[in-house]
Amino acid sequence: MSGLLGLLDLGAGALLADNAGVAVAGRNATNVNTEGYSRESIDLEAELAAPLVGGVSAGDPTRAADALLAARERLAQGASGKSGAQSAALGGLESDLTTSTNDLGQQLGVFFGSLNALAASPLDSARRQAAVTAAQSVASSFNAGAQAIARAQSDSDGRVAALATQATQLASQIAGYNRAIATSADPVLADKRDLAARQLATIVGGQARVDPDGQMRFVVAGGAVLVDGTHASQVTATPDATLGNHLRIDVVDGVHDANVTGSLDGGSLAGEISFRDGTAATAAAQLDQLASDFASQVNTVHSANAALDGTTGRALFTTTATATGAAAALQVSSAIAGDPDLLAAAAAGAGPSDASGATALAALGEQSLAAGNTRTFSDEAIATVADVGAAAKAASDTDTLNTARSDALAQSRDSISGVSADEELANLQKFQHAAEAATQFVSTVNSLLDNLIQNL
Amino acid sequence: MRVTESRMMELSAAGMASARDRAAQAEQVMSSGVRVAQPSDDPVAWQEGERAAARTAMSQARGTAIGTATDHLQQTDTALSTIADALQSARSLAVEGANGALGPNEVAALASSVSALRDTVLAQANARDTDGEYLFAGSRGTTAPFSAAGAYSGDAATRSIELAEGQTAPVTVSGAALTSASGVDVLGVLSSLATALQGNNVAGIQQAIGDLKTATDQVSGARAQAGAALGELRSADNARGQLELTLNTLQSRDVDADPITAASNLAQAKAALDASQAVAQEIAAMMQTPRG
Numbered sequence: 184m185s186g187l188l189g190l191l192d193l194g195a196g197a198l199l200a201d202n203a204g205v206a207v208a209g210r211n212a213t214n215v216n217t218e219g220y221s222r223e224s225i226d227l228e229a230e231l232a233a234p235l236v237g238g239v240s241a242g243d244p245t246r247a248a249d250a251l252l253a254a255r256e257r258l259a260q261g262a263s264g265k266s267g268a269q270s271a272a273l274g275g276l277e278s279d280l281t282t283s284t285n286d287l288g289q290q291l292g293v294f295f296g297s298l299n300a301l302a303a304s305p306l307d308s309a310r311r312q313a314a315v316t317a318a319q320s321v322a323s324s325f326n327a328g329a330q331a332i333a334r335a336q337s338d339s340d341g342r343v344a345a346l347a348t349q350a351t352q353l354a355s356q357i358a359g360y361n362r363a364i365a366t367s368a369d370p371v372l373a374d375k376r377d378l379a380a381r382q383l384a385t386i387v388g389g390q391a392r393v394d395p396d397g398q399m400r401f402v403v404a405g406g407a408v409l410v411d412g413t414h415a416s417q418v419t420a421t422p423d424a425t426l427g428n429h430l431r432i433d434v435v436d437g438v439h440d441a442n443v444t445g446s447l448d449g450g451s452l453a454g455e456i457s458f459r460d461g462t463a464a465t466a467a468a469q470l471d472q473l474a475s476d477f478a479s480q481v482n483t484v485h486s487a488n489a490a491l492d493g494t495t496g497r498a499l500f501t502t503t504a505t506a507t508g509a510a511a512a513l514q515v516s517s518a519i520a521g522d523p524d525l526l527a528a529a530a531a532g533a534g535p536s537d538a539s540g541a542t543a544l545a546a547l548g549e550q551s552l553a554a555g556n557t558r559t560f561s562d563e564a565i566a567t568v569a570d571v572g573a574a575a576k577a578a579s580d581t582d583t584l585n586t587a588r589s590d591a592l593a594q595s596r597d598s599i600s601g602v603s604a605d606e607e608l609a610n611l612q613k614f615q616h617a618a619e620a621a622t623q624f625v626s627t628v629n630s631l632l633d634n635l636i637q638n639l
Numbered sequence: 640m641r642v643t644e645s646r647m648m649e650l651s652a653a654g655m656a657s658a659r660d661r662a663a664q665a666e667q668v669m670s671s672g673v674r675v676a677q678p679s680d681d682p683v684a685w686q687e688g689e690r691a692a693a694r695t696a697m698s699q700a701r702g703t704a705i706g707t708a709t710d711h712l713q714q715t716d717t718a719l720s721t722i723a724d725a726l727q728s729a730r731s732l733a734v735e736g737a738n739g740a741l742g743p744n745e746v747a748a749l750a751s752s753v754s755a756l757r758d759t760v761l762a763q764a765n766a767r768d769t770d771g772e773y774l775f776a777g778s779r780g781t782t783a784p785f786s787a788a789g790a791y792s793g794d795a796a797t798r799s800i801e802l803a804e805g806q807t808a809p810v811t812v813s814g815a816a817l818t819s820a821s822g823v824d825v826l827g828v829l830s831s832l833a834t835a836l837q838g839n840n841v842a843g844i845q846q847a848i849g850d851l852k853t854a855t856d857q858v859s860g861a862r863a864q865a866g867a868a869l870g871e872l873r874s875a876d877n878a879r880g881q882l883e884l885t886l887n888t889l890q891s892r893d894v895d896a897d898p899i900t901a902a903s904n905l906a907q908a909k910a911a912l913d914a915s916q917a918v919a920q921e922i923a924a925m926m927q928t929p930r931g
Contacts, residue, residue: 216645274679281677292693296700302800303704303711303810306780307770529778536772536780538798542807548697549804561693569686572678579679590653594646601643 187632193238194625200227200241201621204614207244212607219378221246221600222607223370246370247600250393253377256592260381261388261449263589266582268454272339273462273575279331280466280568287324288565291477294321295548295561301528302538302545306491311523314541315515318499322513325474328567329510332467339459340420340430346386346452347420347432350409353383354401358415361398365413383409387418388449405446407434429459462574468506469567473553475509477560478502480552481544488527488540495531644926651919658915662908669905674896681893688894691886697804698883704800705876708810709869715774715812716865718763722817722825723858725756725763729829730851732756736836737844750836757829761785764817764826775814784814789826791818802875803882810868816861825854 204225214220223244230237294317301310360376363369376399380391389403391410401410409416416436423431423444431444432452444460447453482498489495502513519525530539553563668674678685732753736746765783766774776784777794784793797809817825828850835843 215643277677277679286689286692288689288693289696292696293700296697296703299697299801300700300703300707302798303707304770304772305798306772307707533796534776534778534780534794536776536798537778537796538800542799542801545801562690565686565689565693569678569682569689572680572685573682576679576682594650597643597646598641601641601646603641603643605644 187628187635190628191625191632194621194628196230196238196240197621197624198618200225200239201614201618203241203244205611205618208607208610208614210244211602212604212611215602215604215607219374219381220602221248221370221374221377222602223247243368244370246373248373248377249596249599252592252596252599253380254391256589256596257381257384257389257391258449259585259589259592260385261453263582263585264385264451265388265449265454265457266578266585268342268451269458270575270578270582272335272342272455272458273571273578275338276332276335276458276463276466277568277571277575279335280328280571287321287328287568288561290317290321290324291548291561291564293317295545298528298541298545298548301526302541305528305538305541306536308523311526311528314526315520315523318515319520321477322500322515325470325510325513328470329467329474329508332463332470333511336429336459336463336467339455339463343430343432343452343455343459344420346455347418347430350383350386350418350452351415353379353386354409354415354418357383357399357401357410358413361410362413364397384450386450387452388447403434403443403446404448405441405443407439407441407443407446408436409434426460432456462571466567466571467510469563469570470510471506471508473510473560473563473567474502474513475506476553478509478513480547484540484543484547485527487531488543489529489531489533489537490527491524491529491535493529493532493535494525495527497525497527499526647922648926651915651922655912655915655919658908658912662905662912665901665905665908668896669901672896672898672901673894674901675894684893688890691890691893694804695883695886695890698879698886701801701803702876702879705802705872705879708800709872709876711768711772711774712810712812712865712869712872714766714768716862716869718766718774719812719858719862719865721763722760723855723862725759726825726829726851726855726858729753729756729832730848730855732836733832733844733848733851736839737841737848739841743839746839747837750833753829753833753836757826757833760829761787761789761826764814773814775812775817777811777813777815785817785826789824789830791815791824795820802871803878806875808868808871808875810872812861812865812868816857816864821860822857823850823853825857828854 204227207223207225211222223246225244226242227239228242230240294314297310297314297317301307301314304310356379357376360372360379364372364376380399380401383389383401384391387403387409389401389409391399391401393399398412399410400408400412402408407416409418414436416434419433419435420430421433422428426444431442432447434441434443444456447456478498478500482500485499486496490497497519498516499519500513501516502509516525526541527544528541529535529537533539548561549559551558553560554566558566667676675681675684675688732749735741736749741749764775764785768774772780773782773784773793775793776782778796778798779793782792784791786792791814793814795813795815797813798811799807799809801807815821819827828847831843832847832851834840835847
């Protein structure tokens with residue numbers, strides 16, 4: 184009789200194992216579309232024969248995941264995050280510059296052309312007004328270009344602040360999962376941690392590793408530690424005067440404060456910083472230098488020549504004393520804007536219908552006086568915008584490659600960890616049939632026991 | 640390689656989105672006729688197109704200047720022509736007055752005619768262009784250059800404009816061409832002739848005939864100067880037209896879309912989109928196949 188009771192235990196064990204299989208297959212099937220979920224499986228192990236015959240036991244669910252692939256995917260996400268942020272920001276700035284500046288290169292061409300037209304008829308008030316209007320259009324174009332770049336940098340700061348907050352939250356989540364994993368073997372915790380780590384890598388780049396104790400450690404370029412076991416640092420974004428009051432990124436763990444603004448090598452944050460402090464800053468400096476050179480050269484010639492009333496010494500444009508901020512501040516002199524007769528078209532000492540001044544001003548448009556005396560003003564204006572466009576194209580091409588790489592790695596991960604509804608359906612049926620067999624076995628043993636008891 | 644159902648759906652959707660994006664870009668190029676709408680489309684071509692456009696703007700302004708200068712010079716030449724005719728008529732009257740065939744009263748009557756010719760020359764010397772600028776005042780174009788007595792208050796300056804990139808040329812004639820600075824004082828010669836005729840001063844009339852020849856040569860010289868400048872303006876304007884044609888061709892080559900290539904690209908993009916949509920439908924049908 185004790186043997187029959189042992190068989191009942193064997194049957195019960197089989198039912199437990201089959202129920203576990205059904206449960207795992209069911210969990211997989213219900214999470215088929217859950218982001219980051221890794222399919223689980225049950226390892227069935229035959230037990231040693233004791234006392235009569237052995238049974239089966241099911242181990243804990245194991246998740247199908249590849250740590251090396253996960254690390255490669257985080258690196259790819261970091262690269263993709265960086266190039267994606269750069270590409271989007273540069274595309275926006277390029278679009279703004281090609282509309283808001285209203286073609287600064289052509290505006291400069293129209294301005295210098297209007298001076299040549301004035302030279303043919305210096306007493307013509309309409310020609311004088313046209314030249315002043317053209318000068319005002321140039322100034323407006325410079326202003327609009329500077330504002331577009333400043334706006335792009337400000338928008339970038341807005342995104343940086345949001346990304347820093349998001350990074351802090353993700354780091355905290357990873358630390359929370361580390362804490363839970365220390366006391367629970369649920370594979371879903373590892374899935375959630377891996378997903379959070381991928382999302383964090385998309386923002387900050389960096390590298391993560393899982394130590395033998397099962398705890399994840401996340402480090403960004405430069406060595407700043409974002410997550411160390413159950414402890415998470417904060418990613419802060421604060422205005423910095425040395426960056427023109429743009430945001431600097433720090434990793435703060437309560438004791439140490441690491442400035443990672445210039446050291447981040449991947450992630451959206453690195454992309455935004457590269458755009459804001461790199462291409463956008465260069466474009467702003469280029470535009471400012473152009474505005475400063477333009478105003479300086481034009482004013483030098485203008486002040487040496489005479490207005491209609493014979494007076495000299497007037498500047499045509501006003502702007503900052505140094506190049507910084509010159510584009511945003513460039514304006515036509517209010518006196519000349521209000522009275523085009525003050526435009527210095529004649530040579531000093533000559534009569535009012537002399538046009539040497541206008542001719543000399545027009546000639547500035549064909550001389551290489553910009554970019555360290557290597558380009559004309561118009562060519563430099565065009566090159567400034569073209570440089571942004573070239574950077575946008577390069578970033579877009581890089582992003583296409585990085586996105587393809589990320590997608591390929593995601594596909595590889597899905598190949599290992601993804602849930603196939605067909606597979607899980609087959610597993611369900613497999614364990615269902617096994618459970619039916621175990622149930623039949625238990626029923627048979629039960630009948631034997633009943634028969635034995637009745638005949639005792 | 641193990642491919643899950645969700646991955647198949649994602650790949651299908653991504654493929655369709657990519658095909659749709661390419662079709663939209665091809666449609667944009669086809670409808671706008673522009674291949675390079677912004678720098679990132681083709682940075683080098685965009686830059687060259689913009690430079691051509693800027694040079695075209697400056698060239699067009701140069702055309703305006705040439706047109707204005709041409710009008711001014713044509714009016715100058717007309718005035719000089721009238722002056723030349725007046726000098727010729729004055730010379731005929733002087734010759735008539737000096738040949739001794741006329742009596743003193745008749746010679747005196749010729750003086751009135753010469754005075755009238757002098758008034759004509761004075762009016763032309765103080766002529767203004769359509770913008771109100773005195774043609775023969777040099778750089779002092781807001782003030783009549785010649786007084787009633789014939790004194791010149793203008794200067795010898797001429798005005799230059801740019802005819803082509805880096806090339807300038809004078810496009811006005813100074814009133815100094817009508818003064819002793821260039822030979823004889825034209826108005827003074829006519830005044831002297833009128834006085835000599837009034838007094839039947841044959842010697843004075845003979846002197847005036849010689850001065851009139853010099854004056855006529857001066858005016859001819861000024862007309863030649865104006866004519867040469869007009870010729871230069873015409874040549875410059877022709878060259879400018881050719882330059883703008885070249886610049887437009889360059890700009891079109893760099894920026895505009897080739898219609899045949901654009902149409903072909905659009906057809907290919909639409910075919911790819913149709914194919915991706917068909918594949919997506921097939922995959923969706925497979926996913927809906929009953930199981931179990």
